[in-house]
Amino acid sequence: MDTQRKKGVLEICVLAALQKEPSYGYSIVGAVTPYLSVSESTLYPILRRLEASGCVSTFTQEYSGRLRKYYKLEPPGKEKIEQFLAEAEEMRRIYKYVEEESVK
């Protein structure tokens, strides 16, 4: 996938992974990888950016004698997901059009 597009979609996937409950780095990678190959080198900048823009907040919790950083979805992040879903119908129509034209 084109890197620019992947970057945008990846952000949404990361936000989606946090919808049910707050999660941590390793678990987010695990949740997203089946759909998109997310290398750990791209995940950190994404989380950092999401944090800076207020889409997620962070807190640390102790886990088996060490600290783990959790990421929690915030309202601006939820809004981003909703926006993405609202565009889905439009994207589907565009895909359909491109597909149909390619078949001819």
Add this chain to the structure above:
Amino acid sequence: MKREEFLNALEKELSALDTHERCCALEFYEELISDGSDSGADEELLIAGFGTPKEIAGQILADSKLAPTPEEVKAAGESDSFARPPKDGFAADGAIHAIVIDTGNTAVELRPVASGPVQVHFNPSQHDKISVLEENGVYTFRHRIHFNPFTLGWFPAFGPRRIVVDVPEDYSGTVLVTDSNAGLTATGLRGVTEARFETSNARVKLHDMHIDALEVKTSNGGVELQDLSGSSCLAKTSDARISASGCEFSKRLKLRTSNSPIRLWKCTCPDMEFVTSNASVSGCLTGDARDFAIKSHTSNASNSLPEHMAYPDQTKSLEVRTSNAKIDVRFVGEK
């Protein structure tokens, strides 16, 4: 690569980041390794999957430039404030032939001093971002009010402050002042070769100076020119008055505004042009009316000048235009 080896290498690659940012990144990767091995992954394979420390650092560094966190913005505003610490103001070290003052929302005053260096007096607060540069005789003072929306109480920075520039009386060179929303004043400089004063929504006052080529530009604020001499003067504003008294220019004198009057008192120049609208142009010029080719026009009001009168032997020219208001310009004898 083992955990320690990897983290050390990454730390080195991230040395450009500040301590806090670097720690955050290292903690993130350390946590990934811990969580990975806790769930049974092979540590070395896991680390190999991350990519090289250089690649990872490249991603992080590229991103940190694009999107600084609020903390970073704040930190930058605090640390980069001074290119040079203010000792007795910001004084130039060497000989200067061009003075550049670039600011916004802060009034600027140029004043003559008997001797001493070109020097800016300004007492910056934590919200002021200043850079002073002196290069090949060009002295540049740049200032911006930097306010961080995350910091409350930035508004006192807009108080009645001014940047005062000491210019030696015998200064010979150019002056360039750019501002916005704040007034400019200058007085007493006798050897300026070229000067441009530009601001907006504020007045410009220039007194008692010799400036070879003078250009003044503002808007919604008056222009006051008094006892100036040189070869050419162009002044432009809008919705505010222009007054010129005792001005003597050897090539041209052009004043332009709108919706406000132009007042003249004993000005002289071989090529004059005064343009406004909905307001009068009045006053007296020094010289003999017969030397001037005159063009003038107004509407719905009286005009003391001929609308069009020119003879081939006239080398001087005067043009006056307005509307809905009178033109009352007269010539008086040499002063």
